[in-house]
Amino acid sequence: MRNVALDGLDRLPRAVLPIGTDYPPGLLLDWHEHRRAQFLHGATGVMVVDTAEGTWTVPPRRAVLIPAATRHRVRMLGVSTLSLYVEPDAVPWWPGVCTVVDVPPLLRELLLAAVEFEPEYDLSGRDGQVVALLLHEIAALTPLPFHLGMPASPAFAALCRAYLAEPDVAVTNARWAREAALSERALTRRFREQTGESPAGWRSRARLLAALPLLRSGTVTEVAGRLGYASPAAFTAAFTRTFGSPPSRFRGR
CATH class of the missing domain: 1.10.10.60 (Homeodomain-like)
Incomplete structure (x- = not known):
């Protein structure tokens, strides 16, 4: 799914919703929150994510894990994103605060494949296996120090x-x-x-x-x-x- 709004898809019976989005340079996504947790990867450009607790700078080829129901804003500096919106119950290990991580080549290729899925992708076939592997790969990532409290x-x-x-x-x-x-x-x-x-x-x-x-x-x-x-x-x-x-x-x- 590319360049589609989350709102119309949020209640689909899928634990993970992959969405790719292209943003114009300098766009500010003002304060908002998602019911789901978000894995936000900047395939290009730099993102700056603000919450009440701090600010996270996300260089190219990195990502930020945003907990569910976290009020935040994002400044997009020449960014094309690959996102996963994840039901909180599916990721009890998700960090409690925003966390910047590296995106290794395998994870990036999985993300690129996932954003081409149909909204109600096949859970029992290849698509479901790609999504399961995505979560395994994300769970193994190590936090990076691009944060200011x-x-x-x-x-x-x-x-x-x-x-x-x-x-x-x-x-x-x-x-x-x-x-x-x-x-x-x-x-x-x-x-x-x-x-x-x-x-x-x-x-x-x-x-x-x-x-x-x-x-x-x-x-x-x-x-x-x-x-x-x-x-x-x-x-x-x-x-x-x-x-x-x-x-x-x-x-x-």
């Missing part, structure tokens, strides 16, 4: 959302402390309690995640300069240390 405090969350919109190396703890009407020490303590990391560490990670969509069209040198790194080497080292792969692996995808 969002603090529970509305004031801190507002600071973080503003920073995600415009990551700027010049922003300091002192500035955030002034805007939150706190001392720097109190800001750092409370922020760490809510997110598990310091404000400076959070901002550094946010800048690195912001590099992923920029690397689609910019060189490593250009992206390093835009995000305020002293040199391409410094940017590459920080990126590789955080994500386990150099930024060149994400160029032009």
Whole structure:
């Protein structure tokens, strides 16, 4: 099934509904939720998924597992998606929060096959076996570190959302402390309690995640300069240390 709305299919007697969708560049799917769990794979482009708890950046050839009934929004940056909408009872092992995962070649080929199925595909034949194998493959995937937690405090969350919109190396703890009407020490303590990391560490990670969509069209040198790194080497080292792969692996995808 391609470029069809889930609403008209949601109650079909199939535990898994595969749907492929092409989105125009820069589309924002505003806040919404699905009754089913969703496996959302970006075959091309970059996706950014927001919930009240955090933000997940999904590079090309990766996917995000979204729990059922999770309110979220998705920014599509040149994306064509392959999705599975899954009845929650069929996947008791599904993570309780959004999770980014790699999509190995076998899983990608299974997804490409599945989105060509008819809505009421044959459960007992090849189609049913492909779907069963898809769930086995997804269950074996390992989470990737493309996530930023969002603090529970509305004031801190507002600071973080503003920073995600415009990551700027010049922003300091002192500035955030002034805007939150706190001392720097109190800001750092409370922020760490809510997110598990310091404000400076959070901002550094946010800048690195912001590099992923920029690397689609910019060189490593250009992206390093835009995000305020002293040199391409410094940017590459920080990126590789955080994500386990150099930024060149994400160029032009």
